[in-house]
Amino acid sequence: MGFRKIFIAIKRKIFIIFDLLRNKDYLKTVYPEELGLDSSRYFKSSTCDNYYLKEVFNYIKIGKNDSIIDIGSGKGSALKFFLQYPFIKIGGLEISEKLIAISKRNLKNENQNILFFFNDDAKNFDRYDQFNIYYAYNPCGEEIFDGILEKIVNSASNKKYLIYNNPTCEELVIKSGFTFIKDFDSGWEHRIKLFSFTPDKDNKVKIQLKN
Numbered sequence: 001m002g003f004r005k006i007f008i009a010i011k012r013k014i015f016i017i018f019d020l021l022r023n024k025d026y027l028k029t030v031y032p033e034e035l036g037l038d039s040s041r042y043f044k045s046s047t048c049d050n051y052y053l054k055e056v057f058n059y060i061k062i063g064k065n066d067s068i069i070d071i072g073s074g075k076g077s078a079l080k081f082f083l084q085y086p087f088i089k090i091g092g093l094e095i096s097e098k099l100i101a102i103s104k105r106n107l108k109n110e111n112q113n114i115l116f117f118f119n120d121d122a123k124n125f126d127r128y129d130q131f132n133i134y135y136a137y138n139p140c141g142e143e144i145f146d147g148i149l150e151k152i153v154n155s156a157s158n159k160k161y162l163i164y165n166n167p168t169c170e171e172l173v174i175k176s177g178f179t180f181i182k183d184f185d186s187g188w189e190h191r192i193k194l195f196s197f198t199p200d201k202d203n204k205v206k207i208q209l210k211n
């Protein structure tokens, strides 16, 4: 393990202790089995160092008309970070009822007028167009992610951004009509990649990623 990784691991342990002292639970990793989810289809729920999203948000120049949804919001750690920016609306979309409950508890003292929690499977969610920025920290594999991208693209009525942290399904993103803009450091080996999507006039072209 390199010095940087050791530093990040120690920082994380310290933050977990701070969490416990504040009676919060943002950071401890949860495995699919603990949530009653199939581990061959669902990944562990963990969070990364949100500090690295600063560069991405500065690049986009977040303004008061922007809205963001975390696809697979886990315990709400990224949502807490988003609250530092002037978003008009912040959504957390999470398949696990248990994790949604934890995120609501963690964020109960924050501005509830802009926070929206959705306990749903992201591939069935039908309100993507209410947001113009999507954040995804590697929530799932291709099998599920293609359904999510289809929903986003086929409902888009304006320009969208996708901030994809650890973009394991990057090829699918491009295939669905997104354009790569720039990549950013994440603190780990994987990158945070920024994509944009502009719908055709009237969004008449519907994509279907599955054959």
Ligand SMILES: C[S@@+](CC[C@H](N)C(=O)[O-])C[C@H]1O[C@@H](n2cnc3c(N)ncnc32)[C@H](O)[C@@H]1O
Binding pocket: 042, 043, 044, 045, 046, 047, 048, 070, 071, 072, 073, 074, 075, 076, 077, 078, 093, 094, 095, 096, 099, 120, 121, 122, 123, 136, 137, 138, 139, 140, 144
């Ligand atoms: C790596 S964690 C990221 C958590 C959060 N975004 C963060 O940065 O702190 C991925 C999350 O995606 C959720 N997830 C996986 N598949 C999902 C799906 N189909 N619909 C909604 N949430 C999903 C998992 O339960 C997990 O909490």
